[in-house]
Amino acid sequence: MSGPGPATILHADLDAFYASVEQLLDPRLRGKPVAVGGGVVLAASYEAKAFGVAAGMAGWRARQLCPKLRFVAGHFRQYQQLGDQVVDVLGHYTPNVERISIDEAFLDVAGSTHLFGSPAAIAAQIRSRVRDEVGLAVSVGVAGTKHLAKIASQVAKPDGLVVVERGRELDFLRPLPVELVWGVGPATRAQLAAKGIHTIGELAATPTPLLQGLLGQAVGAKLGALATDRDPRRVQGGRRAASVGAQVALGRRWAEPDVIRGTLAYLADRVAGRLRAAGQAGRTITVRVRFPGMRSVTRSITLPRPVSATLTLTEVAAELVAGALADNSSERQITLLAVSVSHLVGQPAVQLELPLGFGDERLRPGSEIGAARSAVDQAVDRVRARFGREAVGYATVALSDERRVPDEFRELAESSLAQPEG
DNA sequence: TCTGGGGTCCTAGGACCC
DNA sequence: TCTGGGGTCCTAGGACCC
Numbered sequence: 114m115s116g117p118g119p120a121t122i123l124h125a126d127l128d129a130f131y132a133s134v135e136q137l138l139d140p141r142l143r144g145k146p147v148a149v150g151g152g153v154v155l156a157a158s159y160e161a162k163a164f165g166v167a168a169g170m171a172g173w174r175a176r177q178l179c180p181k182l183r184f185v186a187g188h189f190r191q192y193q194q195l196g197d198q199v200v201d202v203l204g205h206y207t208p209n210v211e212r213i214s215i216d217e218a219f220l221d222v223a224g225s226t227h228l229f230g231s232p233a234a235i236a237a238q239i240r241s242r243v244r245d246e247v248g249l250a251v252s253v254g255v256a257g258t259k260h261l262a263k264i265a266s267q268v269a270k271p272d273g274l275v276v277v278e279r280g281r282e283l284d285f286l287r288p289l290p291v292e293l294v295w296g297v298g299p300a301t302r303a304q305l306a307a308k309g310i311h312t313i314g315e316l317a318a319t320p321t322p323l324l325q326g327l328l329g330q331a332v333g334a335k336l337g338a339l340a341t342d343r344d345p346r347r348v349q350g351g352r353r354a355a356s357v358g359a360q361v362a363l364g365r366r367w368a369e370p371d372v373i374r375g376t377l378a379y380l381a382d383r384v385a386g387r388l389r390a391a392g393q394a395g396r397t398i399t400v401r402v403r404f405p406g407m408r409s410v411t412r413s414i415t416l417p418r419p420v421s422a423t424l425t426l427t428e429v430a431a432e433l434v435a436g437a438l439a440d441n442s443s444e445r446q447i448t449l450l451a452v453s454v455s456h457l458v459g460q461p462a463v464q465l466e467l468p469l470g471f472g473d474e475r476l477r478p479g480s481e482i483g484a485a486r487s488a489v490d491q492a493v494d495r496v497r498a499r500f501g502r503e504a505v506g507y508a509t510v511a512l513s514d515e516r517r518v519p520d521e522f523r524e525l526a527e528s529s530l531a532q533p534e535g
Numbered sequence: 536t537c538t539g540g541g542g543t544c545c546t547a548g549g550a551c552c553c
Numbered sequence: 554t555c556t557g558g559g560g561t562c563c564t565a566g567g568a569c570c571c
Contacts, residue, residue: 130571152539153538153539154538154539168539170538171537173536173538214570214571295569295570296544296568296569297569298568298569301568301569329545331544332545332568355542356543357541357542358541358542359540359541360539360541361540362540365536406537409566411564413563413564414563414564415562448537448538449539451540453542525540526541526542526571
């Protein structure tokens, strides 16, 4: 796999993407600390990062660190468009592009060097074209494996290019902090630090069995493999999503039936609508309830039949949430509800809702209620396809004003990982 | 006064089957 | 009569990524 010849895997990663787009759209924001978001920081410009502002941070905390921080609501549709433009540029150099999110992608240019020059030259051209044609800075890492290319692009930031030559991998990795390894987050970093392991070099010197004992089989084996440069992952097209979900942060709310029911109806409406649009249904339904203090619990059930009807999903989710609350009766308030569906299977749009099989007589095969639910969903789907999703909905859905982020942001998050047919 | 919304993958225990 | 090992599915929780 790592034969002779240059390393040909590129990882292209747009710098501070959302914030950079805002600075592109509004010149007055250039050179200034900018954050996209409000209650929470979705993205921060480099000027803001210099103050310690980071994505995921609470808005009040960010303002504390950087009083001059400029908050902008976000132009989510533009993010999608500009991200697509960049991917178009990448596609000019090879069809072998694997987009892994809205702002980053892998390329394997092994078959393109006779046309465009060395991988490093291609990376330089990409950076220059993205800058000229789209107006954004993109950092690129070049290496023999995806994992290494991604680390290289992180090292290259901001607005840089780093090439890891074959045979030089360990020299490159040795001094880098462990958190640059994909899959090493705060928890793993802390565990490694407790053992005196701070750099990838120190990681490489640690026997794999010891890492596995510390971090579990899978993570330990992966980190061990990184040190020996065994990384079989190839650049590839997308996979189908394994689950579809939605969540909404509520602030602090009393766990009242009306709030819960309305919120679950809204979430089920989004999830089931997306399932039907994709011609899918799922057997496993999972809910998550978060309490003040960030503690959360999940409850799930695997049904004998897949479901995609909004009302059925709402009812099952409501039962699961009720159970979770009953098991945590000391918690009087909740801060978030989530619904997701997995175990997905293809299901033609016209298929009727099937029985759930746990004693709900109303939902037996071919029952009038099952048929009615499918008919209602199909009617709603058709109206929305023509007039937009706000045009029609269940009454309880229309009531949910809990939404704190614009629908455009949800749609962007939904589509970011959406893959072409695979 | 604890922070968004979309996901993936891993682990561990229990049930159940062969 | 007691005991063994392996596999799969389900549930709950947690870490992590963009």
